[in-house]
Amino acid sequence: MENLLETLKSLLSDPQMPVSPEWTDSMLETYPYMPLPAMLELERNSTAMSAQRKNMLMQHVAVTSPSPLPLHRIVTPDTPLKPDFYPEQKPIETPDTNQAIDKFISNYCPSQHNEEEILERLIFNPTPDYSQLLAEEEERSVPEKETTTGSDQDSRI
Known part of the structure; x- marks a missing residue:
């Protein structure tokens, strides 16, 4: 050996x-x-x-x-193994911090024009108080008293 x-x-x-x-x-x-x-x-x-x-x-x-x-x-000693079997991959672009922030703001935040409209609506058309809305709705939903011509017992039935 x-x-x-x-x-x-x-x-x-x-x-x-x-x-x-x-x-x-x-x-x-x-x-x-x-x-x-x-x-x-x-x-x-x-x-x-x-x-x-x-x-x-x-x-x-x-x-x-x-x-x-x-x-x-x-x-096959003379022929090289094909290194180009897979296509060349393009490098992935990685944005810097400012580009990432700008993209986030453009995708998820309202634009400046919409912001101004929202502020104008809030200032000049304030939303009413929620308790006032409920009180008004309750007043509208209360049934009116019916006038009956019969006895008191007949009106209850």
Whole structure:
């Protein structure tokens, strides 16, 4: 096992060193969730290997790699991954304090013209006292006394 790790260190330090399929297979047996040995063999020996071996190593990288970028780099090394997949987002405008206050006042406060009209109505047409309104309404709702021609008992019925 120590020999496998020493070989891995030497492969990482020397990019021209070829990767043997035996070393890759023993690394995949020992470390089944490590995509690095398969990636190294695919990068360095892709022209000399069979299509079946290449597919097997690519499947291993696809399954064990946490990101699709290494597989994309191996399969199509010359084409970049499309960074413009999502459209560019426009920055959100954040108003400063004065703009926020002005917007609040324009949306939720009455305009200056309405304010003057309200003041004029309150000054020149004051609202009557609520108790006076109730008293006047009560006077209007009281039924008038009926004049009866019969006896007192008949008028009560």
